[in-house]
Amino acid sequence: MKPKLIYQKLYTSFGPQHWWPGETPFEVMVGAILTQNTSWQNVEKAIKNLKKARVLTPDKLYKTSHKKLAALIRPAGYFNIKAKRLKNFLKFLSKSYNNNIKRLSSGDAKVLREELLLVNGIGPETADSILLYALNKPAFVVDAYTKRIFSRHKLIKENSSYEEIQGFFKSKLSSDVKLFNEYHALIVKLGKDFCLKRKPRCKLCPLG
DNA sequence: GACCAGGCACATC
DNA sequence: GATGTGCATGGT
Numbered sequence: 001m002k003p004k005l006i007y008q009k010l011y012t013s014f015g016p017q018h019w020w021p022g023e024t025p026f027e028v029m030v031g032a033i034l035t036q037n038t039s040w041q042n043v044e045k046a047i048k049n050l051k052k053a054r055v056l057t058p059d060k061l062y063k064t065s066h067k068k069l070a071a072l073i074r075p076a077g078y079f080n081i082k083a084k085r086l087k088n089f090l091k092f093l094s095k096s097y098n099n100n101i102k103r104l105s106s107g108d109a110k111v112l113r114e115e116l117l118l119v120n121g122i123g124p125e126t127a128d129s130i131l132l133y134a135l136n137k138p139a140f141v142v143d144a145y146t147k148r149i150f151s152r153h154k155l156i157k158e159n160s161s162y163e164e165i166q167g168f169f170k171s172k173l174s175s176d177v178k179l180f181n182e183y184h185a186l187i188v189k190l191g192k193d194f195c196l197k198r199k200p201r202c203k204l205c206p207l208g
Numbered sequence: 209g210a211c212c213a214g215g216c217a218c219a220t221c
Numbered sequence: 222g223a224t225g226t227g228c229a230t231g232g233t
Contacts, residue, residue, distance in 0.1 A: 031214095032214090033215095035213090035214050035215090036214080036215040036216065037213065037214085037215045037216080038213060038214080038215085039212080039213040039214080040213085040214065041213090042213080043214090077213090078215095078216095081216085081217090085216085120216090120217075121215095121216070121217080122216085123215060123216050123217085124215090124216095125214080125215065125216090126215070126216085129214080141214085143214050143215085144213085144214075144215085145214070146214095184214085185214095187214090188214055191214080192213090192214090196212085197211085197212065197213095198211085198212095
């Protein structure tokens with residue numbers, strides 16, 4: 001089955017997913033770091049804490065102490081390391097872009113991706129999530145579900161690298177922000193509902 | 209109580 | 222380049 005057809009099947013089954021769940025680009029970027037290897041449900045609690053404490057802006061979050069920040073994001077797990085990663089990102093945002101999100105989003109996507117990857121704590125998936133969902137750049141996001149689902153359906157090798165999998169999708173799809181947005185969200189929906197780690201395939205899977 | 213969740217860096221071979 | 226490990230909460 002071709003990637004485009006799979007997309008159509010998923011869209012028909014599940015409908016639009018309205019991603020990313022976040023009110024502002026900055027909130028999306030923070031969420032992208034907090035959700036690393038963590039369920040979104042837990043991330044929501046952390047973001048709620050940040051909002052309640054009124055620190056969910058680049059400058060205020062950067063000024064928040066490590067101890068306080070870690071305590072606020074505690075529900076998202078790995079709170080010590082994620083507090084550091086957030087600070088690393090905030091330092092980059094401040095030093096390189098003067099906390100100007102508009103200037104950030106007007107930059108060249110390829111350059112920006114490289115800059116993000118230089119931040120300790122931001123890997124390929126987090127970088128692409130930020131590019132796609134916060135800055136509206138056509139970056140195809142690859143995650144654990146993508147690997148699992150597409151290798152089980154024999155479309156990619158099980159040991160393919162991130163770049164290989166991303167290349168596969170980019171070569172088969174038009175470079176369209178809306179499409180990339182919806183496709184990744186639908187993959188996550190499918191993964192959560194049907195493609196569990198220990199269950200090789202599911203009879204109810206819309207892909208058969 | 210085990211397993212899992214929208215990763216990443218780092219050590220070691 | 223591949224493989225193993227630490228990081229941690231909360232839901233099922």
